[in-house]
Structure formats: structure tokens, C-alpha cells
Amino acid sequence: MPSTGRGDAGSTWEGLRALGSELEREIAGEVHFDEWMRMLYSTDASIYRIMPLGVVFPKTEDDVAATVALCTRYGFPMLPRGSGTSLAGQTVGEAVVIDFSRYMDGVVRFEPESGSISVQPGIYLGSMNLEVAGSGLMFGPDPASAECATVGGVIGNNGTGAHSVLYGMAGDHLRSVRVILADGTRAVFEEVSWSEAHRRGGLPVPGTPGSTAGGPRAAPPPVDLHSSIYREIIRIALDHADAIQEAFPKTWRRVGGYALDAFQPDKPLNLSRLIAGSEGTLCTIVEAELGLVPMPSGTSLAVLSFDSMLSSLATVPALLAEAPSAVELMDSMLMGLCRRHPDYSRRLTFVEGEPEALLVVEVYGESEAERAAHLERLERTARDAAEGPFGVLYLHDQAEQANVWAVRKAGLGLLMSKRGDHKPIPFVEDTAVPPERLRDYIADVLRVLHDHETPAGFYAHASAGCLHIRPLINLKDPPEVAKMAAISEAVSELVLQYGGAMAGEHGDGLARSALNPRIYGNEVYGLFERVKDTFDPEGLMNPGKIVRAPAMTDSLRFGPDYRTAPVATFFDFTADGGFARAVEMCSGSGECRKIGTGTMCPSFMATKDEKNSTRGRANSLRAVLSGAVSSKGMGDERLHETLDLCLECKACKTECPSQVDMTRLKTEFLAHYYKVRGTPLRVRLFGNIDRLNRIGSVTAPLSNWLAASYPVRWLLDRVLGVDMRHSMPTFHRRTLEKQYARSGRGPRASDVPEPARGTVWLLPDTFTNYNDPGIGMAAVRLLRAAGYQVRLLPMPGGSSGRAMLSKGMIKQAREVARANLEVWAPLVAVGIPILGLEPSELLTLRDEYPVLVPGKAADAVAGAALILEEWLAGMEDELGPALQFRSPRDYDEAHLLVHGHCHLKALVGMEPLLTVLGWLPQTEVKEVDSGCCGMAGSFGFEKEHYDLSMAIGAQRLFPAIEGLNGRGTVVAPGTSCRQQIRDATGREPLHPVEVLAGRLIN
């Protein structure tokens, strides 16, 4: 039975059940009290885990008011939540979670003239910025998590980011909030005069007859919660102004405690300032009015590289004197992990050598000349202040600057990509001290870490004295947990000594709230308790945060009791330390909850359901492996349901900073699941698609006629669940193998110039061979024109095994891989590459074979396997003169819209493909940031996935194609992407190789 810790009648299953039923009756939104959903909300980006009581997705303000009123009536705590990217455990608790990110995410009003916007709390900060970008405005504070953090959460934590020296904290831009108070009533907190505040609080207005200002107060008792809040806050702010002034940290970069320092008698009172940073402990925001700032006209960066971190920090005060817009630090641990990341390593173009620390200094300015002069001034000042020499790189190009910011913003996630049980965890990651004291403070922190023999990663906001310090701790080990507490204590002493704050932007949560009495002193901490009790007399709003907190070592996600069941895996997970460790790579950072950009995670983007995010899947796997939920282990249906909507797109392998590879984890899971439950017929059919293709090809055109006939499609739909709304692929009797054989004997053999430059193997994957042989022959023509002999790779395994893997048939795929490797390894040993056309098929050799059949043969084949365009791009100098392309004949040929295959984007990137298409003269090549097409092999064919599959494509890909109005050429290297585009838009996309071969000058 879950306990609220309150020990009253409300803390019973019956009470919860009754609450759940009443909520279901009362609200239009969703109510989930089941164990699985609660498990999904039991963690955030912090080190903590607590099962909530239930999860509610409100759709309207009335829903929120009803939820709060009902929870209060039943005596159950509640916890407002956005994306759950909090790092200190703010969004875990034994409470009814109210998740705003699903439905309450709209813009209510946007007034560009007054530079203000009113939004619902669940809107992402990044999405809100996109909405207003056309007006040249933006929200000033810029948390690195903006693409997935909600405005409610940014206010709740009073977040900010790299540009805080210019824009301050989120609360500084908060004009008003509409809230639901703890008793379910509504209120608006906005700027009012002190007189008005007194009136609202039922207090005599100062300076009016009857006022007793300065003497004993005899006001009428408050009539409601709203007025008692005004009444009490006025008293606290005025009566204790000196104590507050004295106790608060001597840095503006602070979010801990309640912001009592925001109220000054000579300035109007705005209670929304108190709500900023209150971590959902006072009331629930249902609408926020924010002030916006103009976007910068232009930016430039100087990247300063130092051999010593302390030397870099010594320059910060001098740099600040020259008014930069940002000064950010990155340390060598971060850069080292970045070098190992497939995506971010490509962006690390701005690092020269192996510096210990980088300072990224940004300036705003109208012209490049102005910015360059500003940066030079900054550099001169820094040289005078530095304790040693440093290197400088100026970056004016926007793309180069974007690389720097991408790496910096991924800092946290990159640090968390560290393998093993020692992780750079957040607990002292948010301290802030006055920047002029930062160098000495960090020197002392290094001493503390040295005394505890603990290395740490350092990065972030040097300009604000707020460095994210992440000591490497193994929370599964009791002495290490004690060490964490000891480091926290020691660092808090230093923070006090340096006049700093424990939380500079990430909040108190469970990690730091228990330190508040020490940081603020008893008097002011007592005031915090009064604030809490005034707003929340029953103590039901996100209890245990900011005041009356448990020990920071309670409720750890990976505590000393954490254990996982051993799993005998089908894949080789040695490099990860086993299957469970691979699952544990998910830190909960929530970047897989971003929408509208990149590919990770298509199922989340289309559903906004936590369960359908990479994080939701990793959390589910971890919960089952560690016994955090009652389950049937790897045969559990709910786990299957959670992983089922993963499209195996591999985007997380690259876009997740921790490189959580959900495709592989899902495949491994499916193998276990089917082992327990048997492999369904449809799974076996799709897994053996090469055999079906072979039969279809031999029996074509009869097979095509049958596959297109209504009765057969109806039968497939009803019996096998193959959705009849999709057309069936065409089978070709004249397969690539046959056409190639004829071409070798026929007149086209003369296409090969003598002597050939070399030989390449072409992978006749099942789709190219049976369904799209024309693409294969286009590749043969192109390669021969380039002067290469093309040989079709023999397929002793019958296929690459890709389709089997995507269906969890790992054992069968291993047999296929073994058979292939036996023949292929000697073929590539002489240095001949294997080129492929269908990305998922070719990249199986590269990404999966080494973990299916570990050993030299797999490594050799993986090393030789290249996407054809990738190989061409790598041979640009040699092939340039050989390959001549003609000009376009018409508009369609001159305008290419390219949609990349997910596996290609994840494992190779789009650069080679775009480079090669860029060889076509007078041709515009535009890549669409389309994410996943939604088809993902057989996923979209499966009846239960059809709607989601189409919804994914409809987000960005279909509108981009429809925007062409039937003109231009759609280019897509993936077989299933082409099928999806064909069925959804009626356009006939081409493979890039068809486009290239079609433009060859013979």
C-alpha cells in the first residue's frame, strides 16, 4: 500500500481508488493510477526515484482546479510537472503528478508590440521561441534544455542559461501567473502597488486612516487563502527585510529557498517572483505572462584554450569587465567524452590540441568588424589577467558557432555518457559564487575532491560564477554514497565561505533542500516554512522540497540496494558492461522528449507520451531488470507494449548524448520475449522478408496481381494485421542479380573503361534485388562510369539479416551473419569495399555484425562496408574528373528535396549524400529536417502501427513534400521511406543513385 507519509485516512488504497475514480469523472484529461505509468514518472534527470501515487494529464484549467481540489479533499500530495528534466529531484515524489506537457502547451496571447506572451505551462521553451521568432523576439534566459523544458518547469526552477549575464533569471521576465492555489481556488499574481497588496491581504493600507504602520497590527483575519497569502508575505517581507538581506547569498545567480529577496518596499510587489523557483511547492501555474527581449543582431565567439582550468577562471572578472554576452567553460573530461561521441565528435572542430579547459566568450554586435574589435579587446584583457598562456580561435561563421553551442549544451548529457558505475552525477553541480571569487572557490573545491580521491567534470556558466561540478560517484556502493554526502557538506561550507549559493539555476529538489537551514540560517529558513505553510496549509504541494526535506541520500535511483537480474544476452554487450548497464546509460536527461527537430524520438514526437520516449523505454527496462515493478521479466506484456512503438530508427544512438541505443536494446528484448511467448507468424514472415521477396519475384507478375487484389489485401489485413491502406511493394522477375548478369555479358560491359581503376562489391540487398533492381542497375552504371568494376556480393546467408534483427530474431540473424562473414571476410581482406544502397541493410554489416558475431571477420567486414554515396564522397578527388554530369533538363531535375534515412543519419550523417548530390551542376539540393518518415521497415505496414506511422510522417516530411506542389524531385535513399512517401503523398521519390546515374554524361 503506498503511504503518503501522513498516516491519515486518506493514505489508503481505498482513498486513492476513490480519488482516481472521482478524477476520472470530473476531468476531461487523462487519469492513470496504474503501476506502469507511476513507474514512468518515478524518476527525472536526477539521481532519485520515488513512485508517485498517480499521474494526471489535465486538458484545461478547470481540470487542474478540480485535480488540486480533489487531492486536497482526499489529503493526497500533488506534484506539477513539465518534462521532468530537473536535476535535483524536484519532480519525483509520493504524490499525484500533474503533467502539463501533454495537453496544456498552447500560446494564449502574443503581443509583439508590448513584447509579451502568455502561454500555458506545458509549452516547450524552444517551441515558444519558435512561435515568436518571426517578430525578432525571444525569451531571454536560455537553459541548455530549452528544446525539451516546459515554461512551467523553467519558472518552477527559475532557470536560466549561458546568457544570464545579460538576461538574469526566468523570474526576472515573469510578468504574471495565473495559478490554482492549494485549496483549488484560482488566483492571478501580478505586479501591484504595496497599497493594493495590503488591500488584497485585508491589511490596513499604509498611510490611510486606521493604518497602524509602524505599530502593532490589528487587521481583520484573512477571509480566504488568496488574501492570507498577501497578508503573510507582506509581513514576512517587511518585518524581516534586514534578516533576509543578511542571509541571502551575495550573488544574483541563485534559485534556492524562496525568493524573499525579490520584495523591496520601494518597488511594486509581484508575487509571481515568489512562484519562480518555488518548485511546485506553493501553487500550480496554469498560465504565465512573460516578457520577451529582442534577438541579437549578430554574434561572434572567441574560444580561449588553457592548459589549466584555474588559469582560465582567473581571467573571468577581466572578461566580464568588457561586457561579453556569455562566458562558458568546458573542461577536458567533457571534451574527451565528446571525442568518443559519433555526432558531437564531428562538431569538435574548434578545439586545437588537448587543452585542460576552454572558455567560450561570446559578444553581440551589428557588424563582424564591431564584434571582432570587441573580441580583440576581450583577448587583451584576458592576457593581462591570465596565470599562463592561452590559445585563441575567433569564430564569426554561424555554423561554426552552432557547433560550439551544440557541444556546450550537450555538456551534461555528454558527461553522463561515461560508461561504468562511476557516473558524474548531479548534487553539487549547481553552486554559484561571485565570479570574482570563482577561481579561488574552484581551487578549494578541487582540494575537497582531491581529499576524497574523486575526479569531477566541470562546465558551464563561468560568467555567472556558476560552474556545473559533477564528481564521479558510484551510487551503488555504500561508501560512495557516504562520500557524496561528505562532499556535499564540504562544498556547502565553501559556498557559505565564498558568499555563494548551492543552487545557481537547477533548484533545491531532494539534493539540496536539506542544506537550506545551514545556507540561509534558522531565522530565514523559518520564514521559508512560514511561506510554505501560508500557501499550502495542508503541506500537499510537492512536499519535501525547499523546506522539511529528507536526507539527500534517501530515495536514490541507484542506491546500495539496487540490483539487476542477470540476463544471458543474444547480442554481445561486453563493451557496455552487460545488458543492464547498457540500459542504465539513460540518465533521464529528457532530451529524447524534444519535438520538431532532429529524429529522436519519432514516437514521442507524434504522441507526447512519456512511455513512447527513449527515456520511457529505458526506464521501463530498468524497472523490470531491477524489480522496481512487479513484472514477468523479459516476457512482460507491458514491457512489450512500451517497446513496441520504438521504430528502431537508431536516432537515439546518435542524438542521445549518452548514446542509449534503444534499437539494440529492443531487439535484445524481443528475442527474449519471443523466446518466452513464441514468435508470432507475422513476425516470422516479416523477419524472413527475403524469402517472401524471392517467391514473389519468381511468381511475378502473378504475385503482383495477387498482392494488389482487394481480397488478398483484405485477408492479409484481417488475418495477419498487414494494413491494407498501404500498397504492396512490386516484385520483379528480372532481379538485380539477373539484370547484372546480363549486363556483364551484353553490350553494356563495354561501359567499364579498361583498365579499371579498381573493383567494388555491391550488396544486392533483398529490397534492391527483388523490389528495386533499377536502383541497383543505376548504381552499376554509375560505378562503371567512375571506372570501377562492379561485382555483386554473393549472399550465402540469403540476406543481410536486417529484417530478422528488426523482429528480434537474433539467433537466425546470427546464422545468416556467420554464413555471410565466412565468405565476405576473405573478399574484403584484399581491400575491396562493400558498397550498399539501402542504408539499413548495409549498415547492419557495420553496426550489428560486430556484436552478433564478435571477432576479426565481423570487424573487417564492418570496416569495409560503406554506403555507396559515402564511398563516392570519400573518393571525390579521384572521381571528380571521371564522373561528368549534365545540366538539368527541367525544373524538376534542378530542384531536389532530400529526405534522409534514419539509420543513415544516425550512423553516417547526411554530409556524404549531400556532397555527392552537390556534384550535379545547376541543381538546388535541399535537405528537409524531416525526422523519421514513420514507416521504419515493416513497422508502418503493421495494422496497429499504421496511424502512428502516418502521424509521424505527417509532422514534417509530408508537409515539406506537399509544399513542393508536385514540382521538383523527392530524393530518398531508404526503401521504406520511398514507400511511405508514395503512399502518403502520391509522389514517386528517387534513390540518390538514380538521380546521379540519370544525369551522367555518357
Ligand SMILES: Cc1cc2nc3c(=O)[nH]c(=O)nc-3n(C[C@H](O)[C@H](O)[C@H](O)COP(=O)(O)OP(=O)(O)OC[C@H]3O[C@@H](n4cnc5c(N)ncnc54)[C@H](O)[C@@H]3O)c2cc1C
Ligand atoms: C541536459 C540538461 C540541461 C539543463 N540545462 C539547464 C540550464 O542550462 N539552465 C537551467 O536553468 N536548467 C537546466 N537544466 C535543468 C532543467 O532542465 C530546467 O530546470 C528546466 O527548466 C526544467 O523544465 P521541465 O519542463 O523539465 O520542468 P520539470 O523538471 O518538470 O519541473 C521543474 C519544477 O517546476 C515545477 N513545475 C512544473 N510545472 C509547473 C506548474 N505548471 N506549476 C508549478 N510548478 C511547476 C515542478 O514541480 C518542478 O519543481 C538542465 C537539465 C538537463 C537534463
Ligand code: SF4
Ligand atoms: S534516452 Fe538519452 S536523451 Fe533520453 S533521457 Fe535517457 S539519456 Fe537522456
Ligand code: SF4
Ligand atoms: S530507436 Fe528511434 S524510436 Fe526507438 S527509442 Fe530510439 S529514437 Fe525512439
